[in-house]
Amino acid sequence: MFRFMKRMSRKAGLPPGTLVHLGDKPTEAVTIRLIQYNSETLVEEDVQDIGACEPEKMPDGITWINIDGTHQVEVIEKMGRHLGLHPLTLEDMVNGYQRPKLEEFENYIFLTLKMLSYDTEKNELGMENASLVIGADYVLSVHEKAGHVFAPIRERLRKARGRIRKKGVDYLYYALIDAIVDNYFGVLEKMGEEIERLEEELLENPGTPTLQQIHDIKRELIFLRKSVWPLREVISALKREDSGLIQETTRIYLQDVYDHTIQVMDTVETFRDMVSSMLDIYLSMVSNRMNEVMKVLTIMASIFIPLTFIAGIYGMNFEIMPELKWPWGYPMVWAVVVLIGGVMVL
Numbered sequence: 001m002f003r004f005m006k007r008m009s010r011k012a013g014l015p016p017g018t019l020v021h022l023g024d025k026p027t028e029a030v031t032i033r034l035i036q037y038n039s040e041t042l043v044e045e046d047v048q049d050i051g052a053c054e055p056e057k058m059p060d061g062i063t064w065i066n067i068d069g070t071h072q073v074e075v076i077e078k079m080g081r082h083l084g085l086h087p088l089t090l091e092d093m094v095n096g097y098q099r100p101k102l103e104e105f106e107n108y109i110f111l112t113l114k115m116l117s118y119d120t121e122k123n124e125l126g127m128e129n130a131s132l133v134i135g136a137d138y139v140l141s142v143h144e145k146a147g148h149v150f151a152p153i154r155e156r157l158r159k160a161r162g163r164i165r166k167k168g169v170d171y172l173y174y175a176l177i178d179a180i181v182d183n184y185f186g187v188l189e190k191m192g193e194e195i196e197r198l199e200e201e202l203l204e205n206p207g208t209p210t211l212q213q214i215h216d217i218k219r220e221l222i223f224l225r226k227s228v229w230p231l232r233e234v235i236s237a238l239k240r241e242d243s244g245l246i247q248e249t250t251r252i253y254l255q256d257v258y259d260h261t262i263q264v265m266d267t268v269e270t271f272r273d274m275v276s277s278m279l280d281i282y283l284s285m286v287s288n289r290m291n292e293v294m295k296v297l298t299i300m301a302s303i304f305i306p307l308t309f310i311a312g313i314y315g316m317n318f319e320i321m322p323e324l325k326w327p328w329g330y331p332m333v334w335a336v337v338v339l340i341g342g343v344m345v346l
Contacts, residue, residue, distance in 0.1 A: 028146065030069035032079075036061050037157055039166050044158070062169045063138040064157075068146040070094045070129070076142065083108075083140060085133065093131045093142050100230040102237050108135045109245055111234065114227035115143055115180055118190040123213070125187070125220040127227060130180060134173040134245050141176055149183050150176065170250045177235070178257050184228070184264045188271070191217065195274055206282055214282065218275045225268050232261045303344040307337050 035044045038061040070076060073094050080090040089110045092098050100113040110133050117126035128147075133140040141150070153175050156164050164175055194217060201210050238246065239254040246254070314323070314333060323329045 028069060030067060030072045030075045031146065032075070033066045033068075035064040035066070035154070035157060037064075037165060038062065042157060042160075042165075044154075061137070062172060064172060065138065065140045066150065067140070067142045070096070070142060070144050079140070083133070083135065083138070085110075089131075089133070093129075096129045096144055098129050100227065100234050102234045102241075104241065104243055108133050109238070109241065109243060111177070111238065113177070113180060113231055113234065115147065115149055116184055116187045116224070116227070117147065118187045120190055123194055123216070125191070125224065127223065132173060132176055134169060136245070137169055139169055139172050139176065149179050153179055167250075168247060170246045171253070173246075174250050174253045174257065177238075178253070178260075181231075181235075181257055181260045181264065185260075188264065188267050191220070191271065192267075195271060195278075199274075199278060202278055202281055202285070206285055211279075211282055214275060214278050218272070218279075221268060221272050221275060225265075225272070228261065228264050228268055232258070232265060235261055303341055306340050306344065310337060310340070 032047050033044070034047050035042065037043070041061070065079070067075065067079065070093060076090055076093055079085075080087070080093075084107065086105055089103070089105070092101075092110070092112055098112050101111075103110045110131065112129060112131045115128050115130040117128075118124070119126060128144040130141065130143040133142075153164070153172075156162055156175075164171060198210065198213055198217070202214075235254060235258045239251050239258060310333065314321075323333075326332070
C-alpha cells in the first residue's frame with residue numbers, strides 16, 4: 001500500500017491525460033498481436049507498426065488488437081491516437097493500480113479490471129491491470145504482462161470452435177471478459193488448496209512461520225476483495241449499457257459473467273472467514289499450550305513449596321535445635337519430606 005501511494009504521488013500536479021506508467025516495469029518489450037477474422041477467414045500476426053492495425057482491412061470482419069505491456073507509454077499513446085481514444089482512457093490503461101470501472105464514450109466503451117495469477121511455488125498472488133475497449137468493428141485489449149488467460153480465446157478463433165467466429169464484435173468483447181473472470185476460479189482453487197494446507201499445519205504443528213503465512217494470505221484476500229467487489233457493479237453496468245455496441249443477444253452472456261462474479265465474491269468472503277477463524281484457532285492453541293506449561297509449573301511448585309519450607313527451617317543456624325543432635329534426625333527429615341511429597345503428588 002505504501003509503494004502504491006508513493007508511485008501515485010508521481011502524478012501530482014500533472015495535467016489530466018498525462019501518461020505516466022504506474023506499476024512494475026517488466027524487462028520484456030511491448031508486443032502487439034493483430035487478429036482479424038470473419039466466419040470464413042482468420043489472419044493472425046505480430047505487428048511492429050501501429051498503422052498496420054486497421055480495422056477496415058478485412059471486409060465484414062472483426063479486428064482484435066492485443067497489447068502485452070504498458071510500460072512503454074509511447075506505444076499506448078500511438079495506439080490511442082490511431083483509434084481515436086480519449087487521453088483519460090490512455091491514462092487509465094497505463095495505471096497499474098486502477099480500480100475496475102466502466103466508461104462510455106461517443107464511439108467506444110472502455111472497461112478496466114484486474115487479471116489474476118497465483119504462483120504455487122512462492123504461494124503469492126499476482127495481480128495486473130487489464131483494459132478492454134470495444135468499438136464498432138474492433139476490440140483492443142491491453143494488459144501489463146504476457147499471459148495465458150486469452151490463449152483459449154485465440155484457440156477457439158483459430159479452430160472456429162463454438163459461435164465466436166459467427167458472432168459480432170460484442171461477443172468477442174464478452175469472451176475476453178469471461179476468460180478473465182473464469183481465471184479467477186483457477187486462482188481461488190489454488191488459494192483454497194493453500195488454505196487447506198495451512199489448516200492441517202495449524203492443527204498438527206503450528207508455529208511462527210504458520211502465523212506469518214496466515215497473515216500473508218489474509219492480506220492477499222483483502223486485495224483480492226478490493227479487485228473483485230467493484231467488478232460486480234462494472235459487469236452489471238455493462239449489461240445495462242444502451243450504446244448500441246452491445247447487442248441484446250450478448251446481454252444474456254453478460255448476465256452469466258455477472259453470476260460468476262457473484263460466485264467469486266462469495267468464495268472470497270468464505271476464504272476470509274476461514275482465515276480469520278484460523279487466526280482464532282492459532283491464538284487458542286498458543287493459549288492452551290501456555291496453560292499446559294503453567295499447569296506443570298504450578299504442580300511442581302505446589303509439591304516443592306512445603307519441602308522448601310522444611311529445608312528452610314533446618315537450614316537456620318541456631319545452636320539450640322534439638323533435632324540437630326538426634327541420631328535419627330536426618331533420616332526422619334527425609335521420611336517427612338517423602339511423605340509430604342507423596343501426599344502432594346496424590
